[in-house]
Amino acid sequence: MSTWxxxxxxxxxxxxxxxxxxxVPAGALERPAVRRLAALLPVALLAAxxxxxxxxxxxxxxxxxxxxxxxxxxxxLVLRAPFLVVVAVAVVVTAGVRxx
Amino acid sequence: xxxVPEQIEIRTGSEARSGPGSGAEPKASAAVVRDALGVGVxxxxxxxxxxxxxxxxxxxVLQTCALSLLVFTGASQFALVGALAAGGNPFTAAAGAFFLxxxxxxxxxxxxGLLGLPRSVRxxxxxxxxxxxxxxxxAQPDRRTARLGFTVTGxxxxxxxxxxxLVGALGASALGDTAAWGLDAAGxxxxxxxxxxxxxxxxxxxxxxxxxxxxxGCLPLLPAGVPVLVAALAAPAVLxxxxxxxxxxxxxxxxx
Numbered sequence: 001m002s003t004w005x006x007x008x009x010x011x012x013x014x015x016x017x018x019x020x021x022x023x024v025p026a027g028a029l030e031r032p033a034v035r036r037l038a039a040l041l042p043v044a045l046l047a048a049x050x051x052x053x054x055x056x057x058x059x060x061x062x063x064x065x066x067x068x069x070x071x072x073x074x075x076x077l078v079l080r081a082p083f084l085v086v087v088a089v090a091v092v093v094t095a096g097v098r099x100x
Numbered sequence: 101x102x103x104v105p106e107q108i109e110i111r112t113g114s115e116a117r118s119g120p121g122s123g124a125e126p127k128a129s130a131a132v133v134r135d136a137l138g139v140g141v142x143x144x145x146x147x148x149x150x151x152x153x154x155x156x157x158x159x160x161v162l163q164t165c166a167l168s169l170l171v172f173t174g175a176s177q178f179a180l181v182g183a184l185a186a187g188g189n190p191f192t193a194a195a196g197a198f199f200l201x202x203x204x205x206x207x208x209x210x211x212x213g214l215l216g217l218p219r220s221v222r223x224x225x226x227x228x229x230x231x232x233x234x235x236x237x238x239a240q241p242d243r244r245t246a247r248l249g250f251t252v253t254g255x256x257x258x259x260x261x262x263x264x265x266l267v268g269a270l271g272a273s274a275l276g277d278t279a280a281w282g283l284d285a286a287g288x289x290x291x292x293x294x295x296x297x298x299x300x301x302x303x304x305x306x307x308x309x310x311x312x313x314x315x316x317g318c319l320p321l322l323p324a325g326v327p328v329l330v331a332a333l334a335a336p337a338v339l340x341x342x343x344x345x346x347x348x349x350x351x352x353x354x355x356x
Contacts, residue, residue: 002189003190005191005194006184006190006191006193006194007163007167007170007180009191009198010167010171010176010177010180010193010198010201011167011170013194013197013198013201014172014173014176014197014201014204015171015226015227017198017201017202017204017205018173018201018204018205018208018230019208019223020208021206021208021226021229022209022211022212022226022229023208023212023222030209033339035206037336038203038205038206040303040304040307040339041199041202041203041335042175042200042203042294042298043295043298043307043311044307044310044332044333044338045175045179045196045199045200045311045328045331045332046175046200046291046292046294046295046308046311047295047307047311047334048311048312048315048331048332048334049178049182049287049288049315050288050292050295050312051312051315051316052315052316052319052327053182053288054285054288056186056315056319058186058187059319059320059324060319060320061316061319066284066288069282069289070288070289073285073289073292073293074292077293077296083142083143083293084142084146084149086289086292087146087149087289087290087293089289090282090286090288090289090292091281091282091285091289092282093285094285095280095282096282098279
């Protein structure tokens with residue numbers, strides 16, 4: 001049940017954010033400080049999510065096969081691999097290291 | 101799923117190329133459709149990774165599909181299932197996902213003037229206001245091509261994203277232990293791929309570094325889901341430091 005609550009709240013929140021942008025008069029949210037924060041927020045969140053899901057195991061920090069997979073994904077990104085290839089590299093390397 | 105409102109680059113979402121769209125001559129509809137489909141198909145296929153990740157995180161096929169149908173903004177969906185898998189409370193988990201979705205509001209601001217949508221169409225169009233549709237639409241030279249690009253990207257991406265989510269969720273159930281296949285690395289790899297093109301300057305890198313440090317530091321201490329919210333504070337913190345520095349530089353400049 002709590003999963004459905006989370007889905008409902010997320011769906012409503014994300015939809016309202018989208019609708020708000022299309023509906024408010026231009027200029028209302030265009031203050032430079034607000035814009036800069038909105039641009040930087042995803043950067044901090046995505047970095048945090050990457051770190052947490054690579055090194056986190058419940059409430060513990062661990063170094064396991066995922067770190068190798070993400071390292072390989074980072075190399076793929078530097079080599080300008082397409083999005084799906086980056087994800088595939090991470091999955092394959094993680095599985096490979098785990099199978100060793 | 102990526103990009104910053106004022107500096108959207110078409111190359112980011114998927115390596116799918118769109119034309120520069122800056123030519124003075126009217127752009128052919130066929131070219132717009134081709135560009136839009138390129139982005140829609142490439143990114144739409146990554147719904148498979150979401151379906152697998154979500155099912156692997158313990159959500160049912162129905163819940164997984166509901167997320168893609170109703171939330172339809174990839175990073176938020178991945179964040180939510182990750183937080184739920186870690187045992188976060190539903191509201192903390194939803195808060196993290198929501199903060200990631202806030203950037204779509206800023207895409208909407210840019211799009212509303214460009215697309216000039218009638219009031220009645222806005223609630224429908226809003227659901228498609230995401231990184232990729234915004235990137236394609238904002239790259240177009242005029243309203244006609246922007247509307248076309250937005251619609252074709254939105255339609256192809258929405259259809260494929262939901263279809264591949266279903267296939268991924270069903271596939272994950274058939275695979276059993278998704279971790280054995282390394283599929284638990286798909287989520288963080290998606291985040292990393294979304295993050296990489298945003299790391300253009302010192303401010304972005306500082307926010308990313310601080311965000312990662314905060315989340316890892318808080319992970320052993322705070323309940324699941326909360327560390328990510330704490331890490332979000334890296335953004336205002338870095339901006340505040342940058343503001344102070346800028347002010348000091350101006351003052352020093354004034355003394356000289």
